[in-house]
Amino acid sequence: MLTPESAAVIRATLPAVGGALDDITARFYDQMFSEHPELLDGLFNRGNQASGEQRRALAGSIAVFAAALLADPETRPDALLSRIAHKHAALGVTEDQYTVVHKYLFRAIGDVLGDAVTPEVAAAWDEVYWLMAGALIAQEARLYQEAHVDPRHPWRQWTVVERREETPDAVSFLLRPADGGPVPPARAGQYVSVRVRMPDGVHQVRQYSLSNAPGEQLRRITVKRVASVAAAPEGEVSNHLHRTVRTGAELTLSAPFGDVVLDNADTPLLLVSAGIGCTPMVGMLEHLAATGSERPVRVLHADRSPADHALRADTRRIIGERPDAQAQFWYEQDAADEPGARTGLMDLGDQDLPADADVYLCGALPFMRAVRAQLLQAGVPARRIRYEVFGPDLWPAHAEG
Template sequence: MLSAQSAAIVRETLPAVGAGLDEITARFYDTMFADRPELLDGLFNRGNQRNGEQRRALAGALAAFAGALLARPDERPDALLARIAHKHAAVGVTDDQYVIVHKYLFGAIAEVLGDAVTPDVAAAWDEVYWLMAGALIAMEARLAAEAGAGDGAWRAWRVVERRAETAEVMSLTLRPVGDEPAPPARPGQYVSVRVTMPDGVAQLRQYTLSGHGADGSRRITVKRVSGGGQPEGEVSALLHATVREGDELTLSAPFGDVTLEDGDAPLVLVSAGIGGTPITAMLEHLARAGGDRRVLLLHADRSKAAHALREDMRRLTDALPGAERVFWYEEGGCDCARTGRMDLEGVEIPEGAVVYMCGPVPFMRAARAQLIAAGVAPRDVHYEVFGPDLWLGAA
């Protein structure tokens, strides 16, 4: 993998590069978009640029990849790369864009670190970058082929139902336009939705498939992102404001590395807020497949009224003979749920359980710690993060 000479240099310079990565990636994006504004049209999400999530995710990925190469020089950190590759495949990142990123990223490194970037240092980090880029390019090509996603497999889907879930969440059920069969989807995967904004710029947002129909239909559940001092979610706001039954949307093939695996081990499905979308898809898959596999559903939300897909969760767990559920509502006021934040004290976690969870990162950190304390093996805790992955499995 990484040559011995480069490994020595990367090990020596990683603290300095790591300390400067936030500034480096900020400079990188600012310069690249100033020179290549077309990259913001249909590839990079403007909201993730404004709130800094994309920048922090890139910095974390570079540091984590370099650290993994140093810790296990003969192994490729596929678990780290797979999550990135799925997200890239879902938006149609192309091989030549890695060349563009390389140009502006290494220009930013040289500007921020100055004379510390000697030719030997530049060559060592260049090797790290192309090891990472080469692995991602290969992974993304394989994922696209497996998904039948040549050219991103973008196609039109028609909205056949719009259903309000809560004041801020709605579900759209879609069927493919035309006779060509849609690529299969697995419970837990997401699709990219591509829309044209009022200013003419195309923007993408990824939404987990919250359900599948036997007739080939798919459902996405969209939370309107607004307020709280954060930039408004452009795509979610547009979908809420404008999309009605009969309209068409452009969707990618499904991607995502956190998918429900069949088996006999007990399942613990853990979610909070809109993180209940992949969990609901998993419950639907289990109910359709039948069987008596033990399933424990744990969901936390602000209130009963804010709990999107609540009735689906109740209906599906009722349909599974081996399933039980526990809900937590911070605001209380419901005798069908516990009050406050999720606390697993008194909840029996099945021995040998496999866990799937989705929700805000602080919530997942806390839930993961409680699950491990209850005896769940860390390798059996699988998680999904909406947007750029700021956790990178380090919790």
């Protein structure tokens, strides 16, 4: 709960702080990494740091949290906090790291805003920070406990038992625990972190959805190679995995986390994806098939071409085995190569979408924004639309209604 005195200060200073958040977070990260370079080794994504995505995500989360507290001082934006907590748990974030972040964040606020940061302003924003941090620490502690994970030792070795070339740019790795122990429990739609030692010796971590049924004795992740586009460098982890990991190799994985998971309802299910966003959707399909669910399901997927559609055969197989399942694909090229596929971008205008469907959405942000608008226009309530973002979440769930 935000005190009335702090709420008044936050309301008065939020526009100024919000307007300077890009400068504040840039200075914060520069100073923190300068004095704590070890945080770049396995905790922070240096690709997202270089592009500015991680900085904008942090800025957005703090501003949204402060605004939510002003709207209702006794509540919290639970969707935002849950998303962040799961990401943190998948990285092994520990409570003491919040103190480090606090030190450099508030130093940066003072450096950027100068004399505007009076003791009253500093105290009010300090209250906001620790309300958010305290809520996250509590959620993360619960997630670690439920997953039986020690956050000081969150990693486990897994052996690659098979490598499958899905498309020219997507490869699947089937994995089993290298220690021969049991596979940890997971829910359909969750992801694992993969920790990789790069050629320069620095560890980098990326999240990949489980693309098979979570109850299987083998885990499957499907990795798309991220190519260099314009000034953006290629994805260093995805390309490293494609180039170097073969059957018999070992990968370092976290326990499964993620809050966009398939529930146990019996309402119609709509799985909507584009590109490599199909991976959590196929994991959900595999789970439905493995558990004998009779839940009606419709798969809608958009891709560049049938040849670029990862896990297409798996999707077709499951759909073909279920009388209550349907699929519709859209391809920008070569749609004639896939029976029943349509040419162009996904268009839901002529789709008979049940208003009571639970919708799961995954793909690039422009795709998800466009499709979400179509879903709302078709009468699907916003509360029924759940989404997964690969990378920093620049599209807060609660901000979209």
